Amino acid sequence: MLRPGVVTGQYPQRPDLRFGWLDRQAARLTGALRQQLGGRSDTSPAFVSWVNALEEGLLDISDDQLKGRIAALRPRLYGLGFDLTTVAESFSLVRETSRRNLGLRHHDVQISGGFAMLQGKIAEMETGEGKTLTALLPACTAAFAGVPVHIITVNDFLVARDAQTLAPAYAAMGLSVGVICEGMDIESRRAAYRADITYCTNKQVAFDYLKDSLLLEQESRSLHLQLEGLYREYPRTERLLMRGLCFAIIDEADSVLIDEARTPLVISAPGKSDGEPVLYQQALDIADALQSETDFVLRKKEKQVELTALGARRLLELTRGLGGIWSGSKRSREMVTQALVARYLYFIDVHYLIRDDKVLIIDEYTGRVMEDRAWEQGLHQMIQTKEGCALTGRQETLARISYQRFFRRYLRLSGMTGTAAEVTAELWSTYHIGVKRIPSHRPLRRHALKDKVFIREYDKWQSVLEVVVDMYAQGRPVLLGTRTVAESEHLANLLSDQQLPHVVLNAREDVGEASIIADAGRAGNITVATNMAGRGTDIKLDAIATKHGGLHVIATCYHEARRIDRQLFGRSGRQGDPGTFQAIVSLEDEVFTHFLGGPLLASVRRLGSARGTVPRWLSELLRRLVQYRAEAHHRRIRGEMMTMDENLGDMLAFSGRGE
Template sequence: MHEILLPSPGLTLGHYPERPVSERSVLERLAHGAVGWVRQRRYGRISGLDRFVAEVNRHEADVAPLASPALEEKLRGVRFDLVRHGLRDDVVARAFALIREVSRRTLGLRHFDVQVMGGWLMLNGLIAEMETGEGKTLTATLPACTAALAGVPVHIVTVNDYLVKRDANWAEPLCRALGLTVGAITQELDGPARQQAYACDITYCTSNQLVFDYLKDRLTLGRSYSRLQLQMERLGRERERDKALLLRGLCYAIVDEADSVFIDEARTPLIISQEKSALDEQRLYQEALELAGGLQEGQDFMLMERARTVELTPYGKTRVAERAASLGGIWRGKRRQRELVVQALSALHLFVRDRHYIIADGKVQIVDEFTGRVMADRSWERGLHQLIEAKEGCALTSRKETLAKISYQQFFRRYLRLAGMTGTAKEVAGELWAVYGLNVVRVPTHRPIRRVAHPVRVFPTAPEKWQAIVERIAEIHARGRPVLVGTRSVAASEHLSGLLIARKLPHQVLNARQDAHEADLIAAAGERGSIVVATNMAGRGTDIKLAAGVVELGGLHVIATEIHESGRIDRQLFGRGARQGDPGSYEMLLALDDELVRVYGRALLRKLVARSLRANDARPARWLMRSAQDAAEKSHSRIRRGMLKMDEQRRNLLAFSGTSE
């Protein structure tokens, strides 16, 4: 890289720098696609980085023998050159060598050559696809610390608060030795503490906390915000808005589990809202639920489970109008009555307790379907959340009105420099380039992978599947190997737990309802004979260390009890075992009435496949599973494209009216 202009706040880029986003024309999209193809050809061959790695190794040999004072002098020189010359490869090689040596002295960890390659890729605005267990957290310190030494504010974005705290605490000794500060943004931080964390050289945060804080800044800046105006205020005495800002702009972000953040979570916009006063909403929502409860599926309404939507039939619309006529008030308007009933039908039929949400402390709390974690600060829109509260008999929260709204696609495209790392990006490489301008480059493993895949087993019904899972757990447990069992929901994890209790098999459960001792549970998951039943909480970012003697037994065995809507999530679960050259194995035990197959697989095909299973031929069943998963991924891709298009249209309308988000 040969850049002198650094992506940092200042006179050139302004006090709150970010990239302007504009909609591309058809020709621009074609040109963008061609550029992506050329870049992929250029960066797709990692062998071209051997020269850079050799340069880092040469500089490391020079600094390794130095005493601390001499090393600090070298560090001051590198810092000066980074600010003066920018992120040039020759200066970056010296920085990487110093960070590597300081890491060895403070953390006891030296970056492998493949991690140096991954660090260079991320510093150059690419996605490094690194196999699970290859040390992405350590790899990220190379580009993050190098950019921070150059004066660039760095955001390291990860998928949950647990990883934010863990990674920030872990990296702090290294950063402190380099003269850098580290902040961690978690849900409980108040405004001043958040400002202090964002003022650090490197800030660890989750994607949703980061986006919400950005939206708060947009509200603080106001609709008439301009970079020049903010710069003038900063130079003058009127600095109230400047002092209220949380972030220092969108300079450089390294996104961990990039495919999860950029792809899986991109179907839901992030919204800042405020409470909206309403009269007697309890009665209104109860009426909506009672009215919806009297309607019949197929006759009055159709459920579209793939899109998670409900549509009233013409007959259903007539029935709703007839039944609403006697209610009066807001029910007189046809549009409003239909909207209320459709939302009530969604609450009754599409949102399931202990799968999509849990009840905790008398409140409805959304469970993230990709991470398995509670999203305590999130709620559904347009009265759906209140309808679910009424369905469950919980106290109603006030409805919200939207103050600011943005999608992940629009937000992350505003970074001056964006990079990422993940173990599962190849399937969505095209979308990552088309939306974010990010190429994916595969990084080789440090050691050969010793992960053994067992054949997929498919059963006609869920009870047969669960019984086979219990037998398989007992078999592996008897050998002394630790077992990790992945489930898709809180309900499924607790159902399996009940079966294991009946079988007198000692185990631990990790889900959105039982997460208080997550760190301790994960620490013990690699012990001899351990059994852990977990939702997706034990997926991305979970590093299970094997206890003494477990390697000789074959390492961790992972069992998947359902396929996910993306094969990437399945691969993340399997990646909890056989990490960094350790042995391990995985298998999938599935049923034809699993949710994904029921929603995305045709009923007639399921019947035909069930016959083949009875004839001891599992091949059609495996094909059906892959077909259902492929259909789910295509459906979600269409939803993301549609949301991005709507986002761009909305922005164009706001621009036409002279306003912004």
Template sequence: MGNYPQREDSREGWFDRTADKIGGFIRQYIYSGSLDDQQFIDAVNQAAEGLDALDDKGLRAQVIDLRKRLYSEGLQDKLVAESFALIREVSSRTLSMRHHNVQLYGGWAMLRGKIAEMETGEGKTLTATLPACTAALAGIPVHVVTVNDFLVARDSKWMSAIYEALGLTVGTVLEDSSTEQRQAAYACDITYCTNKQLVFDYLKDRMLLEQESRPLHLQLEGLYQGRPKTSRLLMRGLCFAIVDEADSVLIDEARTPLIISNTTKMEQEETLFQQAIHIAKQLRHKQDFNLSTSTSRIQLTDYGKAQLLTLTRGLGGVWSGTRRRDELIKQALSALHYYQKDQHYLVKDGKVQIIDESTGRVMPDRSWERGLHQMIEVKEGCAISGRQETLARISYQRFFRRYLHLAGMTGTAAEVTQELTSVYQLSVEKIPTHNPVQRKACPDFVYATERQKWRKIIDIIKDIHDEGRPLLIGAKSVQSSEHLSGLLNAENLQHQILNARQDHLESQIVSQAGRVGAITVATNMAGRGTDIELFPGVTERGGLHVLATERHDARRIDRQLFGRGARQGDPGSYQTIVSLEDDFIDNVFGDRLAKFFARRTEPLPQWLGNLIVSYAQRSAEKHHRRIRQDLLKYDDNLSDLLSFSGRGE
């Protein structure tokens, strides 16, 4: 495989993508859950016979023997079954945690290059040790990829006893890791890292290699250079990745590319951005421009173009050119009217910090492109940061397709099965739960106005709180979570709030969310990857009640929120209260629906409310899917241009 193994870029036409979707459907619904899976579980249990009678020395001898055979014979089903049996026995001895059969199913699915869809609380962290250890024992470097530094540090430390007992090394890559620490971590058998750090490190390697990764060239370079490029690389290639929260990483975060850039001074452009915001503030909505909230696009009217020409007369420079002038003003109008404080970004320590819409977390090292970030800084009165000059870039789609073996796990993937199959060649296998799910769906309500919605939400919170049950209340933005917090304070209801402002307290707040009568208001960052454990007395009262105050753009994110409750067979319930004035409905229908039903005091009939919500969500999902497709197409075209010019990524 050479010194830097990875899969070559593949380009698929319409016919190939269609074939992938059909093949994914067949694998998903016809062959999923076949007898082969049960036969494998039987083989694991058969291989486990007698292992519990061995002492630690005898067990180590078994591991050494298996490692030799995996090295020489590869990942054959029989050897994988023996490996799973050994890993399960080691886990039982070191962590007092024994893999259930459903976790064996999940590990088996991932080792076959699938996404294992497992319910919240089913033990995905432990499940990942099965394919990770098996591949590592076979000599394959493994990257376990997750969504934040907290989970990287927690999971690697938590599972380290298993790896050490098997004679495997484990490393972690965190945001503040030095170059030497990163090289040491990637040199380990198993490396835990976030998707962001992983891609950035890969781009750094690509810049170092300068598009030259042919094995013969790299080997010859070591003969005539004292410090060849291979010794300065961070990673050993892209061999096997297990992606935790796979839908978040491979789908939600795949709308924007990862970029390495230089910050350059821009004294002249500062004046330009200030002028753009000043001019844009003088333009009137619907007369001078139209804003499509569903597509986030600004369209200048003919009257607006004439008005813009008048407002910029005499400024000279780039304002003299029609195309550049229109582009600048559209960016300024987007900064003013589309990007909202405490929804799309925070202003913290005098800086504009982007909020990740899918996780609710702040991304302090990200910035918007093409001057948008600087215009938002002008809008908020912040110091203007330097312009970002792109040195290297890649989309998540192109990056993860370069792994020789790719797998993942998540609680929510069914809705994006076709996209995972057509883009990444990954099928989804739904893993049964260890215990029956007792999650109860309560009636949803759709009201005409936000005022009615919040009144109903407060009433429900009071009722559930009086029963002594804990509540997790999901809010879509920092702004709405703090609005609800104010309403709860007015009712003297004690509560905890968790959003991008309190992200450093996330684990602490989530650990207390299962107390009797606890009320936790959170954006959708709420403890993904961390279970809410029920305190004594809560199960008898009915478990955790999850209340969504707004639907998200993707149904999967709603399911993630609902999955916070009723874990591992615990009781629990969920419901949604929304209004026709909520952003996700307004973005699709405008204010027409809200005005039509404005005088209605009762909630809409359930069938009608469900129809409106479903249509709005599917429209948003279609829009985001188109953005991801356009990004991949643009990335491929850009790669062709850069290759032609002799540059790298």
């Protein structure tokens, strides 16, 4: 029962799941065991054979007969639900419709991936295996059964592209499709959510849910909402945007469910400014008068600043006589702490960039600008003041929710990604969603070259240039992955000095993104890009590039999560193409300086070779250590975010408010 109705209500959603610390640890262990043992009871090979057998009977029928078969199937799916017989028939009909209308026939591995998603799992599929087409199978099957389907991805470009690409197949099956993008008005959004299948971003759907929550005021019981229609001229049921949280298919599921989970979603309204521009500048001036280590301690990993006892006394001296908020110790301490965070822990072209006199946040996992996001608690305004930009007013929170709480409310949650194995335990403990590894359609021909770990950053960049020059001479395309806008532009300057033609893709240079990525597989092309998560466009090789060994991918620094490195490396060797990858990094990279520790880092430097490289056996150990520490750190932050969100939800519910 995944659709709105008498049993599930007019706005169906799952009640909040609450886990204590012990429950979460047990669930993490269970998730890891499920991943190890899950393949032993796999029914997908038999299911794929069943779909193939049914497909043979569809090859010679007319288009009208095919539509008739679909029309006859829909009431059976509506009544019986997702039993194997009707699901297999549905998959065979969707596959044949896709072949006729899109020219694309689902491979057997895509059938397995679609089956996993319909069961409420995350299908882990290699880059280039056709996840967009795979989602057509479970989405149409659920829609045939009357279930509202949300296909959720990471940006508006992918939303519009995927919906448009598959539109002929949806139309041929009599299914309506809605698209939610930035800037749409309320009526257009409501109409899009009334469609059988709705394409949207994780941010848009979560914010629209918060708007509905404000409207419902925690009331979702079917009878109450129906009674309201008897005495109100314009009841809430007609003003809601969505039809509840029934079935979600999440593209780039690990990015949405794990990486984005550290950021709360907040609906806010303009608050009072009360002379804040002057206050922010005073706070920055006071921060500049304080001394690091003496007056305050930077905690870079946590992006926090802690005032020392000496710093607290110094703050009292500096604020004496200023009046206003500076006469209160708590408020003045908060303001100066935020000023120190803005000054010493957030940097232009790393965490944000300036465009049209605006501070725009850069998503560290995708390298994209998040134009409508702002940091909380005055930090955004503090950075605006630091950079001399126009000041936006502080916002008053009306509603908030974390991604963890939001996605756990779907009656059925599923997804697809190329990198989920590393976070299987957390996915299960947080969302109770399993991961199914789907084999590639063709054998992989992607080969790893030896990583190089240099002591100095300068030597790293010189080695990168040497490799690029060598690959360029061979006629091979090269993709260089960087962490930040500043690094990508520094590398671009080095390539220009060597007169190597190249293109840059980052948060500042993102015009023509799809064409830049699509052309990255042409012989001799050099592409510099920030993180590749959610770019959504395959890198296809031309004949010359294929002949000379395919795309070579270089990571110029390790990411804090192994998955992100795999996302970058997965751009080579797609669908059986040849390709190679390697990491060329230095101990001066942020991941080492933040997570290795000063004494250990100094010891490692002493072990370096004459060329300034770390021995290979040690470099692999260091990579594992820093990424393990970084992943544990971020996992703890996500856990704290979830606990804080649950506690805040309890307090708001007790006070009679919504989220």
